[in-house]
Amino acid sequence: MRGEAGLLTDLKALAIPFAAYEHEAVFTVAESDAVNAAIPGEHTKNLFLRDGGGAFWLVTVPGAARVDLKALPAAIGSKRVSFGKAHDMERLIGIAPGSVTPLAAINADPGSITIVLDAVLAAAATVNVHPLRNTGTLGLSGATILDLLRHWGHQPLVASIPVQEPA
Numbered sequence: 001m002r003g004e005a006g007l008l009t010d011l012k013a014l015a016i017p018f019a020a021y022e023h024e025a026v027f028t029v030a031e032s033d034a035v036n037a038a039i040p041g042e043h044t045k046n047l048f049l050r051d052g053g054g055a056f057w058l059v060t061v062p063g064a065a066r067v068d069l070k071a072l073p074a075a076i077g078s079k080r081v082s083f084g085k086a087h088d089m090e091r092l093i094g095i096a097p098g099s100v101t102p103l104a105a106i107n108a109d110p111g112s113i114t115i116v117l118d119a120v121l122a123a124a125a126t127v128n129v130h131p132l133r134n135t136g137t138l139g140l141s142g143a144t145i146l147d148l149l150r151h152w153g154h155q156p157l158v159a160s161i162p163v164q165e166p167a
Contacts, residue, residue: 001094001107004132010106010151019126019139026134027098029063036063041126041139046100048089052079056092056113060102060129061161062120071162076116094132101130102145102156103138110153122146122158 011018021039026032029045036043043063050056057078061067073081086097093100094107105115121127122142129145131138140148149156 003094003107007103007106007131010148014148014151016140016144016148018144020131021128021137021139023135023137025098032063035137036128039128039137039139041128042121042124042142043128044101044121046102048084048093048097048100049081050084050088051081055079056084056088057081057116058093058100058102058104058113059116059118059161060121061118061163065118065161066164066166068162068164075159075162076114076157099130099132099134101132102149103129104132105149105154106132106152108152108154110155113154114157115149115154116157116159116161117142117145118161119158 023035026035044060045063047059047067049059069081073079090096092108092113093104095104102115102117124142126139127142127145128137128139146156
């Protein structure tokens with residue numbers, strides 16, 4: 001597991017520009033609202049999922065999105081999905097719930113998990129994600145996140161993630 005130190009080493013070695021923010025620990029999107037107000041760019045939430053075939057998925061969407069979990073499998077080319085277990089998250093991507101980020105792919109063996117980035121985020125100039133811990137935020141472009149995933153040997157999927165209509 002390369003962890004945050006490996007992430008920062010890669011960002012420096014690849015000369016990738018980013019903005020870094022330190023803040024109190026946040027565990028949910030609701031808790032992060034106050035923190036996010038001071039950080040420009042798109043904010044995110046992440047779903048760690050397992051499909052009916054046993055494959056694992058990490059889906060990153062805009063923070064305000066209410067993902068339609070029934071329509072999601074068709075959008076990402078999967079079978080029925082459910083939330084993955086914390087022990088699988090720690091085993092596959094080396095982080096605990098509350099710190100989920102697509103950047104945790106640095107810890108994952110290529111092919112062990114599919115990373116999905118919502119199309120809106122992939123096109124965004126600034127996407128805010130955790131640096132493998134929930135007491136910090138890194139602002140990177142969506143294209144840069146995709147480049148990092150590929151650099152680490154992953155084949156990220158960009159998809160239009162279906163959302164539920166507001167109630």
